[in-house]
Amino acid sequence: MGQSLARVKIALLALLATMMVATAPGAAVAQIAAPSDGQITGTEGDTLGEAPRSAMPGEVVAGETEAPEAVGAYTPRAPTKGKGMPTSYEDGALKSMTFQDQYSKDGDYAVWMHDAILLPVITVISLFVLALLLYVVMRFNRKSSPVPSRTTHNTAIEVVWTIVPVIILVIIAVPSITLLARQYETPPADAVTIKAVGYQWYWGYEYPDHDVELVSNMLSDADAIANGEPAQLAVDNRMVVPAGVPLRIQTTAADVIHSFAVPSLWFKQDAVPGRLNERMMTIEEPGVYYGQCSELCGTRHAYMPIAVEAVTMEEFENWVRVQGGSMPGDEELADEAVPLGQETGVEVDAGSDDADADIPAP
Numbered sequence: 001m002g003q004s005l006a007r008v009k010i011a012l013l014a015l016l017a018t019m020m021v022a023t024a025p026g027a028a029v030a031q032i033a034a035p036s037d038g039q040i041t042g043t044e045g046d047t048l049g050e051a052p053r054s055a056m057p058g059e060v061v062a063g064e065t066e067a068p069e070a071v072g073a074y075t076p077r078a079p080t081k082g083k084g085m086p087t088s089y090e091d092g093a094l095k096s097m098t099f100q101d102q103y104s105k106d107g108d109y110a111v112w113m114h115d116a117i118l119l120p121v122i123t124v125i126s127l128f129v130l131a132l133l134l135y136v137v138m139r140f141n142r143k144s145s146p147v148p149s150r151t152t153h154n155t156a157i158e159v160v161w162t163i164v165p166v167i168i169l170v171i172i173a174v175p176s177i178t179l180l181a182r183q184y185e186t187p188p189a190d191a192v193t194i195k196a197v198g199y200q201w202y203w204g205y206e207y208p209d210h211d212v213e214l215v216s217n218m219l220s221d222a223d224a225i226a227n228g229e230p231a232q233l234a235v236d237n238r239m240v241v242p243a244g245v246p247l248r249i250q251t252t253a254a255d256v257i258h259s260f261a262v263p264s265l266w267f268k269q270d271a272v273p274g275r276l277n278e279r280m281m282t283i284e285e286p287g288v289y290y291g292q293c294s295e296l297c298g299t300r301h302a303y304m305p306i307a308v309e310a311v312t313m314e315e316f317e318n319w320v321r322v323q324g325g326s327m328p329g330d331e332e333l334a335d336e337a338v339p340l341g342q343e344t345g346v347e348v349d350a351g352s353d354d355a356d357a358d359i360p361a362p
Helices: 002-023 025-031 105-139 155-183 221-226 313-322 330-337
Strands: 039-041 047-050 192-199 202-207 212-216 239-242 247-253 258-262 267-271 277-281 287-293 305-311
Touching: 105 155, 192 239, 192 258, 192 267, 239 313, 247 258, 247 267, 258 305, 267 277, 305 313
Parallel strands: 192 247, 239 305
Antiparallel strands: 039 047, 192 202, 202 212, 247 277, 258 267, 258 287, 287 305
16 A cells, blocks of 8 residues: 555656746757748758847838837937037137137127127227327427427317217117017027026026936046047937927026026026026037036036037937927827727727717817
8 A cells, every 4th residue: 555655656756847947948949940041840850930129229120111220229429629619729720710610690790790880899899999009109208308298178089089989889789689689589489498407516408398307417538538528518308399490599597697698609698596597599400518607606616517409300309209298289180190989989880871969069
């Protein structure tokens, strides 16, 4: 009797071991082998079909029109040396002492006004005053004029030095007022809105129309140089905007007064706590444009840079979706894609004449 029970136990253990081996992953490998040519064969060498494989990054698999990784992809734009950033004295002595190249229409107009009107007027007035000083020194010194002049009034001179400055100021006032009016032009209703919030000591960017919000901090010098960007101007999260379309830039601050300034875009606007300032900006071409806070805001004022990345509209849409946001109109498109009757929960028979009657009134 005892031997029979032992034999039954041994048989059960053997059966259990056989079942475990059969269900182990190694059994399937032993029965089906995948040769290097991509064919899957059975135990007798019968071909079972092509071995499935996943697509490599950027590769298009047969039957697909585009690689899945390429759909909606976004790659940060590499900066162009000398574009949207200050020029060092070593790279260009003269260029380092003047304005940066401008990439907005307001900036082009302002630089033209400076080069064509202000600089010539300043130069002529300075040279004229210098010539008068030299003339007075040479003509009315003690040696040349031992007896001082007793002239107290000269009507002609007084008229000239009143009329000429007025004419100069009028000449300067026309382009100045034009530039001020251009800088305070109201953004259109469909402008892309970005709200820049100054903190001690970093920037936050909010896109209210796209449900995107991010924080931008300065990169270390080593990380910035490794990325090919200027030190103390590169950030971890740039303010990404579309190029060639109006932008509504709103600025405010959470603590003290800051100032959002990007020299190559001719843009500078204070960020004041409790106040929302607004101004339109349009960037003419894609690129990376650097700026800094231009209002003394504390001990780390010099370490809250600004990096604006202008991209094409398609790249901007991809960036928005990568950030988890959405473009205006996406909800309407999604609603239109819902089959008739699905959102109301009512089944509609397309072949019935009373299909419209089954849809409840809104």
